[in-house]
Amino acid sequence: MTLPHSSLGPQMYKRFWIIICGLLLTISTVSSILVYVQVSHELTNQMNQRLYWEAKFYREQLDQIFLRAALRLDNLIMSTSAISGNRELLQNELQLMNNSLPSLTRSWLAYPDGILIPSPSTRPDHVLKLMWWREFLQGHSPKISGYPMGRSQAMVGKPFLDQTGMSPLVPLFSLDLHSFKIRRAAGLELDINQALVDNKGVDIDWTNEPVSIYTASGYLLASPYHYSTGNFKMLMRKDNSPLIRQMLLQPDNSFGFKLYYRDHQKIVGIYLHDPSLGMVIVVERPAAEVINPMRHIAAGPLVVAILSLIIATLFAAMLYTSLRRIREAQQMTRTAEFRALQAHINPHFLFNTLDHMAGFAVMSGNTALVEMIRSLANIFRYTTRNLSAIVSLREELNYLNEYIKLQQIRFSGRFTFHLTVPEDLLSTQVLKFCIQPLVENCFRHGVEKSLDPIAIIVTVVPIQENIIEIQVSDDGPGITDKRLAEVRASLQGEHLDLENRCDSVGIANIHYRIRYTYGSSYGIILEPLNPGLVVRLRIPRRTF
Incomplete structure (x- = not known):
């Protein structure tokens, strides 16, 4: 069927x-x-x-x-x-x-x-x-x-x-x-x-x-x-x-x-x-x-x-x-933030130095004043002649040496400064104004707060084949464990905190500039010394 x-x-x-x-x-x-x-x-x-x-x-x-x-x-x-x-x-x-x-x-x-x-x-x-x-x-x-x-x-x-x-x-x-x-x-x-x-x-x-x-x-x-x-x-x-x-x-x-x-x-x-x-x-x-x-x-x-x-x-x-x-x-936001952060760094030391020069001119002789003006002129020249955010390590260290000359006149005999850098690293690319603010912190939190002579040491070393580390240390009073924890916490986010950001030029400022430029694998590490503090700045090894 x-x-x-x-x-x-x-x-x-x-x-x-x-x-x-x-x-x-x-x-x-x-x-x-x-x-x-x-x-x-x-x-x-x-x-x-x-x-x-x-x-x-x-x-x-x-x-x-x-x-x-x-x-x-x-x-x-x-x-x-x-x-x-x-x-x-x-x-x-x-x-x-x-x-x-x-x-x-x-x-x-x-x-x-x-x-x-x-x-x-x-x-x-x-x-x-x-x-x-x-x-x-x-x-x-x-x-x-x-x-x-x-x-x-x-x-x-x-x-x-x-x-x-x-x-x-x-x-x-x-x-x-x-x-x-x-x-x-x-x-x-x-x-x-x-x-x-x-x-x-x-x-x-x-x-x-x-x-x-x-x-x-x-x-x-x-x-x-x-x-x-x-x-x-x-x-x-x-x-x-x-x-x-x-x-x-x-x-x-x-x-x-x-x-x-x-x-x-x-x-x-x-x-x-x-x-x-x-x-x-x-x-x-x-x-x-x-x-x-x-x-x-x-x-x-x-x-x-x-x-x-x-x-x-x-x-x-x-x-x-x-x-x-x-x-x-996000990139447009980071670019605008980068310009604001760098604009805040550029004039900070220059205006303060001018202020000290005004008072120093009344009390000092012409020889010291001439030396200060020469160093300050070199600093102005470095700040204005190259608007690029990337410079060579040699240029950044020359700028640092001019800053140290001014501080030696201001804090006569109250600190020693040592710089160690291999010759083959001087052509490395670095962010402009990334080292001097770290050394400035040694003066603000070390030399100015201590009656004893302070030793400031800047060392540049390769830690891996494609990574270098810039170490800035001093044997001053250092910082408390609580303050160290606060600073380390401020370096953990993806962006600089808009609400809690302090007005002074700080370590977080440089840390986020480095991360925005090279990525989250680079930045700043803080380690306490006995006595003092060392700041380690890590960046990729790139040459011009």
Whole structure:
């Protein structure tokens, strides 16, 4: 007997494939959406980090500009001319200060008995009209709306417009106090826009950067690009900007981000407070420059949903593209962070040395002063002639020797210095400014804190075929076990901690610069000695 043919077989087969394709389509779509959400979130974080480090870099540069003027003011008020009240010498010093700072509009020195010594370009009647002058004659300190500058005794005053009504001027004051009484006061007024446009001693051209400077109350102080083209009014309240409105509504936040529209264009912006100056750094960029990668990723789920037959291939391609874009965003973040860290290192020692030279010149003879100036000139030349982050070990050690010459004059007889390096390692590539800060720590935590002579030793040795180690040690007081554990912990992360980072130039700074350049296999190792401490800096052996 023959059974009748059944048509259920092909129908069930068709339904089975419909169900399988539907499941594949659903799984691929859900997976693609989850990947899209995760990658978009990561890219947003990377975007914020990139803008944060960019704003932080601009803040470092702005601090350098004001610190340079503040240190000049400190040197003036403590000079022998100021102490003796020699009008002719003081006016010469004021003129020299004006010549070295082209953005300086006025400067003066005043005494409690009413004697005022202005610079040649300063009209005395302008100073006499200032509110702080009447307070000063009554023995009161000027009312300062800014903040102490940390590495200087100068304070930032409340900005105001010049007589033309176009340029904001920022006053700086420095007071010499004795038993809470003012012995003399020095002041200057700085054209902040001109100071940025002058572009001397900084690493960027402000006129080409999307950065503006505001007061904490939302008034525009500086916008170098618009200032250079003459089409922007300064000290105008900008609370019509969504970013500035957010800053005013959240005064306790040190920084903040905002995505908004301006002139039919989507903008991403960040504000970052500068507590030492009482100012706010604002960086605004077109969103297309920063978040375009997310637009490309957004097309991924749609393509995968339509082309369900090649789900595995598209899914793998999307994952690869997403991860590549994340790595690119991370690299941009690390580049901005690297510039901020290096900008913080460059001027640290130079400005402190200038400060010591000012005091040393009063007490020492010309011979020592000439030696100091020669070494300092060599240091300036090394800092400015080569902007590359990579130099030879020979160049870095020559820079270190100039630094040691200055410290030998400053700490005569209080330390010995020994350097050992094989001749064949002198052509090795190293990061610029990676050794001198470690030796500087020997002075800050060893020589300055000990009455006994300190031995500082720098040794360069190959520890493997392709790795060298730079060892910096001293036999000073060393550090406590607790502090050693804290420093070691700060070297364990993948990035430098944004919240707990200290303001001083530290070991973590150099450690992360090395890791960002060569990878996580290299960096700094700390080991205690009895007595003292040794810092081991490991880098790959590469030659030019």
